[in-house]
Amino acid sequence: MRFEAGQTVVRRYRRGPWRTWAQPMRVIQDDDAGLLLWAPEGGEFARLIDVDGRSTREVSPDRMQDPKLELHAWQGNSVLILMPPGAGYSVWWFFSGGEFTGWYVNLEKPYLRQDDGVETTDLVLDIVATPDRQWEWKDTDEFAEFVGHPLYFDRAAAAAIQDEADRLTKLIDSGEFPFDVTHTGFRPDPGWPLPRFEPGALDR
Template sequence: MRFSRGQVVVRRYVRGGRTTFVKPATVVGDDDAGLLLWIAEGSECAGLTDADGRTLHDVALDEMRAPELVRKPWRDRDALILMPPGAGYSVWWFFRRGAFQGWYVNLEAPVVRDADGVHTTDQVLDVVVGPDRGWAWKDEDEFAARIGHPLYFDAAAAAATRAEGERVIALAEVGAFPFDGSYTGFRPDPAWHRLTLPPGTATR
C-alpha cells in the first residue's frame, strides 16, 4: 500500500501499547526510496504529557501517573521527513522561512504502514547533522537511562541502535545521500498548509 502525493497522513510513535506522539503530514512522495512527508510549521501535533507537565524526555512511560495526549503546535520550523524502507531511522530536513537549517536523524523502529499513515517506536537516541555535515549525538543521557527498562530496550538492542546511528553518521561524513544536498532547496506545493489532527486521532 502506497500513499498518494498531497495525501494527508498521520505519523505516530507507539510504546507499550499506547500512542505517545502524533503528527499529521502531507505526502511528498512514496516510492522505492521510501515515504517522504512534509510537516508545515505550526501544524497541530499531540504528545504524551503527564498531569504535572512532564513528557517522555523527562520520565519513562510507566513512571507517568496520568498521561494524556496533549495537542500543541509543531515547532517553529518546517520539516521534510524521509523513511527509507526497512530502515531503523528517519532523516529530517529542517527549514526556517524556506532556508535549510540542517538534518536530524531520528533513530526508530522500521515504520509500519496503517490505513491512515504509519507508526514506529522511537529509540530515544538521535543524531543532529549541521549544514556543514558536522554531527553530534542527541539525548545520550536519556538513552543510557532507558537501557534495561522493560518498555524500552536491553543492552543488545541499545548497541544495535547506536550502530545504526553510526552507519548514518558515516554517510554524513562523506556527503552521501541523504546528506549530498538532495532536498536542501525543497519548496512545498503552495497548496500544502498547516494541518490539524483529524477528529479522534489524538486519543487512539
C-alpha cells in the same frame, strides 16, 4: 498499500501500550526510496503528557500519572521527513524561513503502515548535523538511562542501535545520500493548508 502524494497522513510513535506522539503530515512521495512527509511550522501535533506536565523526554510512560495526548502547534521550523522502508531510522531536513538549516537523524524502529498513516517506536538516540555536515550526538544521557528498561531496549539492542547510528555518521561524513544536496532546496506549495488532525484521529 502506498499513500498518494498530497494526502495527509498521521505519523505516530508508540511505547508499549501508549501512543506517545502523533503528527499529521503531508505526503510528498511514497516509493521505493521511502515515505517522504512534510510538516510545516504551525501545523498540529500531539504528545503524551501527564498531570504534572511531564513528557516522555522526562519520564517513561509507565511512571506517568494519568497520561494523555495533548494537542500543540509545531513551532520553530518546518520539517521534511524521510522514512526509508525497513530502516531503523528516519532522516529529517529542517527549514527556517524557507532555507535549509540542517539534518536530524532519529533512530527508530522500522515503521508499520496503518490505514491513515504510519507508526514507529522512537529509539531515543539522535544525531544533529549542520548544512556543512558537522554533526553531534543528541540524547546520549537519556539513551544510556533507558538501557535495560523493559519498555525500551536491552544491552544487545542498544549496541545494535549505536552501531546503526555509527554507520549513519559515516554517511554524513562522506556526504552520501541522504546527506548530499537531495531535498535541501525543497519548497512546499504555498497553497497547501496546514495539516490538522481529522476528528477522532487521536483516538485511533
